Amino acid sequence: MPFEPYGERAVNTVVALVNSLTPGDDGLPDLDACAELLGEHGWIVDDLTSADLAFLRALRPRLRVAVEGGDEREVVAHLNRLLSECDVLPQLTDHDGGWHFHYARPGATLAQRVFVTSLMALLLVVRDRGSDRLRTCAADGCANVLFDTTKNHSRRFCDARTCANRVHTAAYRRRQRAKAGTPER
Ligand SMILES: [Zn+2]
Numbered sequence: 084m085p086f087e088p089y090g091e092r093a094v095n096t097v098v099a100l101v102n103s104l105t106p107g108d109d110g111l112p113d114l115d116a117c118a119e120l121l122g123e124h125g126w127i128v129d130d131l132t133s134a135d136l137a138f139l140r141a142l143r144p145r146l147r148v149a150v151e152g153g154d155e156r157e158v159v160a161h162l163n164r165l166l167s168e169c170d171v172l173p174q175l176t177d178h179d180g181g182w183h184f185h186y187a188r189p190g191a192t193l194a195q196r197v198f199v200t201s202l203m204a205l206l207l208v209v210r211d212r213g214s215d216r217l218r219t220c221a222a223d224g225c226a227n228v229l230f231d232t233t234k235n236h237s238r239r240f241c242d243a244r245t246c247a248n249r250v251h252t253a254a255y256r257r258r259q260r261a262k263a264g265t266p267e268r
């Protein structure tokens with residue numbers, strides 16, 4: 084797959100960050116929550132600061148614009164605009180045994196590294212797979228975004244355990260009601 088080794092991880096970080104902010108519910112209230120979210124996606128969080136937390140919290144609505152679907156040119160323009168705010172200095176490194184790019188300037192804060200790496204990963208997704216690989220969940224009333232990595236472009240729900248089940252259960256109940264002759268509401 085012609086994708087950065089850490090690209091998928093970075094895109095999934097964006098999806099998790101965006102999905103942590105839903106109306107009336109903020110899943111990123113403090114440093115512990117932030118460390119957990121980033122740690123789950125492979126980031127070393129030893130140097131996480133409250134400035135990083137504030138930066139990432141404020142970044143979420145701006146990242147959402149890039150991943151909830153929409154006109155591809157607008158998505159790219161938005162990502163390029165965000166990238167122009169970053170302190171970018173691409174360097175090839177093999178500190179962990181395999182060649183990969185670091186995009187943020189050496190010594191950048193954790194939040195800057197997450198920001199820059201994520202933007203580059205999102206741009207590579209758009210270039211290699213199309214911006215519609217990132218879009219909102221198909222379940223009614225769910226505003227979560229998802230990253231579709233299926234071969235046939237078939238992923239519909241943000242999380243198979245919750246939204247997919249909810250939709251399938253609703254469809255099952257509709258079929259049962261139809262069988263029993265109960266009129267659809
Ligand atoms: Zn590295």
Ligand SMILES: [Zn+2]
Binds near residue numbers: 222242
């Ligand atoms: Zn969903």
